[in-house]
Amino acid sequence: MDNLTDLPNAEGFFGEYGGKFVPETLMFALQELEETYARLKKDPDFLKTFDHDLTQFVGRPSPLYFAERLTQHYRGPQIWLKREDLNHTGAHKINNTVGQILLAKAMGKKRIIAETGAGQHGVATATVAARLGLECHIYMGAADVQRQSLNVYRIKLLGATVHPVDSGTATLKDALNEALRDWVTNIDDTYYIIGSVTGPHPYPMIVRDFNSIVGRELREQSVTLFGGFPEAIIACVGGGSNAMGIFYPFIKETEVQLFGVEAAGSGIETGKHAAPLNDGQPGILHGAKSYLMQDKNGQVLDTHSISAGLDYPGVGPEHSNLKDSGRAKYLAVNDEEALRAFHMVTRLEGIMPALETAHAFAALDYLTDTFSDTDNIVVNVSGRGDKDINTVATMDGISLE
Amino acid sequence: MVFLLSRLEQKLSELRVASKKALVAYLVAGDPDLETTLELMHGFVASGVDIIELGVPFTDPIAEGPIIQAAHDRALQTSTSLDNIFDLVEEFRTKDSDTPIILMGYINTFLANSLALESIHERGTDAVLIVDIPGESTLAQIGINNTNIASVSLISPTTDRQRIEKICQTSSGFIYYVTLRGVTGASNLDVNEIETNITNIRMHTALPVLAGFGIKTSVDAQELSKVSDGVVIGSVLVDMIHQQSSQKDYKNIYTYLNEISVAITQ
Ligand SMILES: Cc1ncc(COP(=O)(O)O)c(C=O)c1O
Numbered sequence: 275m276d277n278l279t280d281l282p283n284a285e286g287f288f289g290e291y292g293g294k295f296v297p298e299t300l301m302f303a304l305q306e307l308e309e310t311y312a313r314l315k316k317d318p319d320f321l322k323t324f325d326h327d328l329t330q331f332v333g334r335p336s337p338l339y340f341a342e343r344l345t346q347h348y349r350g351p352q353i354w355l356k357r358e359d360l361n362h363t364g365a366h367k368i369n370n371t372v373g374q375i376l377l378a379k380a381m382g383k384k385r386i387i388a389e390t391g392a393g394q395h396g397v398a399t400a401t402v403a404a405r406l407g408l409e410c411h412i413y414m415g416a417a418d419v420q421r422q423s424l425n426v427y428r429i430k431l432l433g434a435t436v437h438p439v440d441s442g443t444a445t446l447k448d449a450l451n452e453a454l455r456d457w458v459t460n461i462d463d464t465y466y467i468i469g470s471v472t473g474p475h476p477y478p479m480i481v482r483d484f485n486s487i488v489g490r491e492l493r494e495q496s497v498t499l500f501g502g503f504p505e506a507i508i509a510c511v512g513g514g515s516n517a518m519g520i521f522y523p524f525i526k527e528t529e530v531q532l533f534g535v536e537a538a539g540s541g542i543e544t545g546k547h548a549a550p551l552n553d554g555q556p557g558i559l560h561g562a563k564s565y566l567m568q569d570k571n572g573q574v575l576d577t578h579s580i581s582a583g584l585d586y587p588g589v590g591p592e593h594s595n596l597k598d599s600g601r602a603k604y605l606a607v608n609d610e611e612a613l614r615a616f617h618m619v620t621r622l623e624g625i626m627p628a629l630e631t632a633h634a635f636a637a638l639d640y641l642t643d644t645f646s647d648t649d650n651i652v653v654n655v656s657g658r659g660d661k662d663i664n665t666v667a668t669m670d671g672i673s674l675e
Numbered sequence: 676m677v678f679l680l681s682r683l684e685q686k687l688s689e690l691r692v693a694s695k696k697a698l699v700a701y702l703v704a705g706d707p708d709l710e711t712t713l714e715l716m717h718g719f720v721a722s723g724v725d726i727i728e729l730g731v732p733f734t735d736p737i738a739e740g741p742i743i744q745a746a747h748d749r750a751l752q753t754s755t756s757l758d759n760i761f762d763l764v765e766e767f768r769t770k771d772s773d774t775p776i777i778l779m780g781y782i783n784t785f786l787a788n789s790l791a792l793e794s795i796h797e798r799g800t801d802a803v804l805i806v807d808i809p810g811e812s813t814l815a816q817i818g819i820n821n822t823n824i825a826s827v828s829l830i831s832p833t834t835d836r837q838r839i840e841k842i843c844q845t846s847s848g849f850i851y852y853v854t855l856r857g858v859t860g861a862s863n864l865d866v867n868e869i870e871t872n873i874t875n876i877r878m879h880t881a882l883p884v885l886a887g888f889g890i891k892t893s894v895d896a897q898e899l900s901k902v903s904d905g906v907v908i909g910s911v912l913v914d915m916i917h918q919q920s921s922q923k924d925y926k927n928i929y930t931y932l933n934e935i936s937v938a939i940t941q
Contacts (some may be wrong), residue, residue: 572787
């Protein structure tokens with residue numbers, strides 16, 4: 275197999291994917307960020323601060339928890355849960371924002387912007403900005419402002435400004451467009467904290483590196499708890515940051531199977547989904563080349579998923595490379611399957627997962643048969659589901675008013 | 676050997692010889708529909724426009740402000756594609772063989788049509804300006820194989836000297852200097868900074884340097900034409916086209932362009 279770990283290359287490519295496809299005004303900011311990160315990632319003081327913040331502010335390490343009743347339910351492999359839902363603010367997203375805010379600080383930026391879909395990245399960004407007393411603006415699709423209203427309120431409580439975005443499909447992709455436009459306009463004093471392993475180089479690398487704490491912890495925890503690496507790791511894929519974070523430290527361990535789970539929405543066959551790795555072609559959106567949901571004219575297609583955090587037509591470039599190389603496999607589960615998994619995990623384990631995470635759980639239906647009861651498999655519990663109770667209630671026909 | 680100047684080079688060198696500044700007008704192809712775009716293109720030329728920049732609509736135009744974004748959306752609603760735009764240019768050429776045409780848009784739509792792009796010079800297109808590619812890359816490097824069209828690159832206030840040098844080496848036609856930090860249609864022009872930066876660019880290239888983004892009034896145009904080889908007018912035109920599209924009467928746009936044309940000739 276080709277070398278898949280020493281990527282991206284100097285130009286920001288993972289195989290043929292990635293790159294820096296942005297308007298010229300942004301090129302200098304990306305270069306500045308690249309240089310800052312290259313310097314700081316080798317700086318012991320920076321690493322110490324990052325480590326301190328992960329421990330003392332985020333609450334790491336997150337547990338590797340044995341899901342006893344889920345394991346009984348499937349009568350297959352031993353199922354373990356990597357509990358990113360227990361992090362401060364309730365998702366893996368905080369791993370990235372505590373890292374990037376340190377970069378922003380080192381670069382002397384006074385103003386923080388971010389896009390958000392489910393609102394988890396918005397909350398995680400507003401949180402670290404509040405902690406450092408920095409001005410913060412969050413762009414969020416108007417449709418997502420509706421369905422993730424709880425997180426919108428949290429972001430406001432944290433002192434950030436939420437900008438609803440009405441253009442296009444009024445979801446995550448449009449929030450990203452608007453954040454990029456803000457960045458072009460306020461380039462001198464603004465730091466853009468991208469929320470997933472997407473966007474132009476060096477973001478996919480930086481966001482992956484900051485989230486890789488998840489996979490590094492898992493390497494140690496799995497050896498301690500079951501005497502070796504897991505046979506498989508399962509994670510949901512929106513932009514792909516929780517998946518890259520847990521996959522990356524295992525890429526070289528080829529005996530560990532990696533499964534990413536995309537949102538099949540109303541079903542892949544209906545076209546109403548958010549599964550570019552399953553049903554897209556390579557294209558360029560938001561600064562990087564990657565699999566993309568697009569029509570024959572190169573126009574980006576509307577997406578649909580019950581989960582705001584997965585409702586995105588693109589995916590991080592490193593996942594595209596992992597797909598083509600065969601190192602990771604990508605499946606997709608639909609809204610109904612995710613909702614069923616949400617209820618099942620809540621009832622069986624007393625853990626209410628985010629709807630994004632529920633997609634990873636739903637994939638167990640397809641995967642457990644291929645493993646024996648001595649195998650260990652790990653589901654990355656990317657976040658908790660409190661933010662989704664309105665959506666779940668509506669889907670179940672229940673009014674919370 | 677006979678060395679033929681391209682239509683774009685020809686036009687720019689004529690203007691230079693006559694000590695005139697170029698007036699470039701931007702409109703989004705297919706907004707409100709392609710027949711109107713054709714009518715407007717001819718109307719623009721009759722009103723003093725030297726070069727036409729045809730916006731290729733895209734679902735996610737990240738460098739555009741609200742006015743041009745909305746125009747992209749309208750054009751997509753009438754199913755405008757690069758394919759129909761190539762036809763539009765061919766149709767335009769039946770009556771106008773002099774006015775250079777530049778297609779301005781985003782890489783993804785161009786790549787989806789990369790095969791057709793190999794012969795667009797035969798169908799009347801002179802150049803492409805792809806907003807979201809690194810300016811130092813050649814068209815071939817990004818997957819467009821056509822050496823008969825020019826590749827116009829952007830240089831912005833944040834471009835450093837090293838990049839200016841590289842971008843000047845791979846660009847052809849002219850350099851498009853983005854006059855502000857921001858999206859199209861913004862209004863924070865700083866003429867002193869623009870003059871300094873254009874002077875810097877000229878140390879690295881003999882290509883004409885045109886200024887665009889945020890130019891609205893004939894006063895803006897006049898000031899910027901003093902420090903550049905020409906100006907690009909975009910959002911104002913796109914807005915006027917939209918305002919007038921229900922009456923289908925575009926005379927005030929032609930009057931406006933005439934004023935600009937006069938202002939930059941003084
Ligand atoms: C809990 C949770 N999981 C997953 C995601 C999807 O993002 P990614 O694929 O980058 O992990 C989100 C995004 O908002 C999220 O909130």
